Amino acid sequence: MSNQSSGGQPPTGADHFSRSGFIFAAIGSAVGLGNMWKFPYITGKYGGAAFFLLFVIFLVLVGLPVLLAEMTIGRGGRGSAYTSFRNLSKVKVWGTFGFLAILGAFMILSFYGVVAGWTLHYAFLSFTGSLFSSSDYGGTFASFSGSYVPVFWLLVVMVLTGWVVARGISGGIEKFNKILIPALLVILLVLMGRALTLPGAMEGVRFFLKPDFSKLTAESALVALGHAFFSLSLGMGTMLTYGAYVDRRQSLGGAAAAIGLGDLFYALLAGMIIFPTSAAFALKADQGPSLIFVVLPAAFGAMPYGTFFGGLFFVLLAIAALTSAVSLLEVPVIYAMEKWKLARTKAAWGTAALIFLVGIPSALSVGGPLSRFTLGGKTYFDLLDFAASNVLLPVGGLVVTLFTGYAWKKAGEEAGLTGPLYRIWLFVLRYVAPVMILLIFLYSLGLFG
Template sequence: MHLSNQRQTAPTKGDRFSSAGFILAAIGSAVGLGNMWKFPYITGKYGGAAFFILFIICLILIGLPVLLAELAIGRTGRGSASTSFAKAGGGRIWERFGMLQVISPFVILSFYVMITGWTLYYAFLSFSGKLFDTDDFSGKFGDFTGSYMPLVWQLVSIVLTALIVVVGVSKGIERFNKIVIPGLIILLLVLMIRALTLPGAGEGVSFFLNPDFSKLSTESALVALGHAFFSLSLGMGILITYGAYVDKKQSLGAATLAIGAGDLIYALIAGLIIFPTTFSFGIDQTQGASLVFIALPAAFSAMPFGGLFGGLFFVLLAIAALTSAVSLLEVPVAYLMDRWKWSRRTSVIVLSVICFALGVPSALSFGLAPSLGDIGGKSFFDWMDFIASNILLPLGGLLTTLFTGYFWKKAGEAAGLTSLWFRLWVFTLRYIAPVLVILVLLHTSGIIKFSGE
């Protein structure tokens, strides 16, 4: 492969986020599918508002300090998620450890573009009216996932993602987020108003906002921490990579608060969409993909202008998925540009092709290839999700806390913190965050269990 005529010395040379563009892009990376189908499940299971309060506490006390650390590492290193550790003073050993935060987003992207394709397909079905030509939504979803059509829409989603990333940071990623994030906010508010005006919606709101502290436990605390951690896109190299594109004048503390607030508001509005809708139509909210692609279409079919609101809902999901997919692809792209001096165009093309190929077994594991549907009790898709989300991401987050808390001598200066805030920040990263991240890792990997699990 001849790349000598297109080389670029680093992914950050001449291409930076504006202040607003950076915050929107970072919020876009956090605004994914998890708050629409995972958040209702865990909130319903662990006490409604009681869990939401616990989630907020975990986000503030642990999530934001780790988020600030990742941004500071990226801006100091001015490199990829791996090389920034070395450039910030960690040496080659930390660069090797940092590869975890390059590999994990790429693994996630391989199956994330598949689900993004599902949302695009369902948005098309909803607006065309074809989604509601039957009452058997479970059968429709099964027929779709058991065919070759998911591969077609998976290809569409990876091509859309690649077209955004290949343009660059300011003209591609920033411009995309500046267009879609305001649109996402409008869609969220429209769907929230529709959900809150449904018959019986008040019961769902009451469930969501009235805490049941009797359901809180050690397990729920770890689940809340895990969701706060992952909903902020921590441990997957995104914020280190985006931090490399941030101007030195940008306050990282203010950016951290803005990103955290955006993630929290999104989770709140998502709850005010899902819970009123599920309670209004008697839907069990403790589901995952089936809630989004089976139960909610049934609800939309029963409400006035359901095709319109169903279409808007899946457009919302598609936008949320694409903003995250763009962030996930940028991480390995930045690594190839920084470490191996590949051009952005070559990096995007090669990684997109490999990503699509790696995602094919995940798509086939839903029915077309029975051998991929049961590998040691999990499908190929489930194994990819398990390895990335439950092992690689916690390890990546642990890497950040240990490097910043124990090995990085200029962390406070890089983060722009005053003496008091610096001491609190370092104390959290040294003594609190690592212990809790290890507990999350042990819990999500199944090594430790609690009664009732």
């Protein structure tokens, strides 16, 4: 393999993103459930506006340089995470590290698809009004998650995701995101308008936008750093894979900036929905997944036209989940196409089916029939989450920074950076980002805090 910036054809020949299509798809990958429930939850827990400010700083200083590096490897290598590293280096171990990103995306989708299915189920319950027929929202969620119904919704998610990916890059992934990302924005704005007009909503706005630096701790800084990194879908091969389909004429630096702004904007709008709504109904916004599936349904049930707005909210979550699921599925699909010379349709449906089978135990282990089977106190769902999020993703991100910073000498040329900008980028990738990612890794393992 040659150590060069190939800049050749995308891995599937003529099928590639348009300039705007790549931006929409990448924003769709970045804007997932993490923006909608994890970001408000950790912001509420770790200091409100002061935490949000830290998140923005880390997003710019660490997240965007690593994002640019990952997309650059993809466009330079023109293949899967495994193939791109192999195409750009004679050292075979880099390809092995690339395979870890593929494995991470596969594992993540197997349990992420379960949560995506929850959002579809709750959207259905909201629009039919059955979600609000009882005030015992905790009991409703426990009854649902403890049954076999989540398996059906996981199947729905994987069928939808497989269908999009099977249709290709321009005809499937790009069109899907060009429809759903603007729809996501419209729904966010409608829900934000409803939230801001609730009595007492301004107290939530002040909490979100008025910094109180006395609430910041070393732990909150580490959490902000971790979320800035993972909210951009870094370390899991999605941005690298999407980069393989980017035209040589597209500015990767400009694309990285647009993706970062889009991710930040959607997180900001999510906060402007969650915190005003929580304040209006005297709810706590620091309760994790229960905030979405237990606490907020109570708020929607109490507000005028709550059935409609509750339904919109869960449609919003479902869209965010599905756009990310599509990017995750593409990572192992392109590898399957390269490895076994499969047509895209067969690779997409075959991979989706395999992920569905692997995900069934996850669907049944969150309060369900398999929840009593644990290892080290963790259910099957928790084990996959821990292994992928706390081990494979940090390792994947670290590999990207070290490869671009040290091993691949033509990274700046492929990224389109020269002069001071290139030197700053290289400094971040060599000295800043690896230390930051190592801190995230140690903290997530409970070895540092």
